[in-house]
Structures are given as C-alpha cells and as structure tokens.
Amino acid sequence: MLRGLIVLVAGVLALATPASAQSRFDGWTAAIIQADWRDGYGRPIEAFDNARRDLAQGFRRAGFNPADTVDFSLEKTAPDVVVNSLRETAARATRGCLIYFTSHGAPDGMVFGDAPRMAPDAMANLVRAVCGERPTVVVVSACYSGIFVSALQGPNRMVLTAARRDRSSFGCGADERYPWFDGCILEALPEASDFLALAAGARACVNRKETEYAVDHPSEPQLFVGANMQLRLPTLRFSNRTP
DSSP states (O other): OHHHHHHHHHHHHHHHHHHHTOOTTTTEEEEEEEOOOBOTTSOBOSHHHHHHHHHHHHHHHTTOOGGGEEEEETTTSOHHHHHHHHHHHHHHOOSEEEEEEEOOEETTEEEETTEEEEOHHHHHHHHHHHHTTSOEEEEEESTTGGGGHHHHOOTTEEEEESSOTTOOOOOOSTTOSSOHHHHHHHHHGGGOSSHHHHHHHHHHHHHHHHHHTTOSSOOOOEEEEOHHHHHHGGGSOOOOOOO
C-alpha cells in the first residue's frame, strides 16, 4: 500500500512539473525588427544585425516561446512582408506583445528599411493593429526615439526608448558590435527579473558607458509605464529557458 501511495504521489508531481515550469510569457508575441543596416553614410554595418540576432536569442532565454518569437531584417525582407508576418504571429500568440525596433532615427521618425521614415503616428497605428488591448511592451532603439513615447502611451503599455526626443543615441559605427543601448539591454537581460528591472539596468549601463566616453549630450533613455502595466509587470518575471 505504501509503495502504491509513493507511485501515486510521484505521478502527480510529474504531471505538475510542466505547469510549474511554464513561462509567464507563453502565448506572447515577441518581435525583434532590425529596421536599418547602414551607418550614417549609407555604408553597411553589422551592429544592427548583431543586435537583432542576439536580442531574439536573449528574449527566448528569458522565457519567450521560440515558436512565437520572430526577428526580421529589413535589409533582407520588405517592410510590408515584415508587417504581415508580425500580424500573423500576433494572431496566433494573443496573450501579450513585445515589439523591439533597432534602427537609426531622426527628429521626425525612425528609418524603416527603404520605406519612408516611420513617424510616431505610424508606429502607434502598427502597434495598435498588431497588439490591440493586450499587455504590450515596445522598445525603440534609435536616435531621437523619445518622439515615440507620447504616441505609444496607453494603460496597457510599457514604452522604453534609447534616447529622449531631442538627443542622439550612440554606437552605430562600423567598429561597434551593437548599438550601445542594445548592448546594454543584452548586458542587463540575464540578471533582470522583469521588464522594469531590465529598463533600470539598461539605463544605468547607458549612463555608465556615456560617462566613460565623456559624451557631451547624454542620450537619456525614456521610460513610460501605463497604469495597468504598473501592476502587471512585476508578475511577468523572466525565466532562464534554453532557446
């Protein structure tokens, strides 16, 4: 009888293990979009592509389902194809959204491949169409990316940008492995418990790097957290999952 009880308990624990191991981000769409591949003179560089590849891997390790984590290079894929593929993924994984853009930026918008620059209202329309009212995190790594904060705000949103609206971000040269902000996200991600900790770690890293290089006009990454997300984000904890 005791042997039977032990077998029964072991069976129950075995059945419970997959549920307990489930990530808080199962059912979330995660998209990393490399929207440029050139330096300020139009010459090809590797920094954006390196960021796209390693960010996608990093977020998979943090708990995002590989089947619902997509990454796009607008050097290789047309902007309309990227948008359609993003919509398809979001239609399948409907519990939440992470959309991460890495690109060059200007005071009026972000480079989006060979399409016209993506203005704040265009990005807001894209995020709204893809993610709707589900919990959504948008990261914009580009110069002047603070211009997107107001347009993207909402109670179900967290918005993190690499710079304030009137400042450059740094690290987009041929000798850089990543744009500095993307590199700081990658540095902070393995130790961050959630998106709020990730934002804090990345901003501290950017400040440290800019101080080290004596940057005259620091980028000052911006963070917005909507009312609903202030309560939800601490419950969305990262995990360490093999991609």
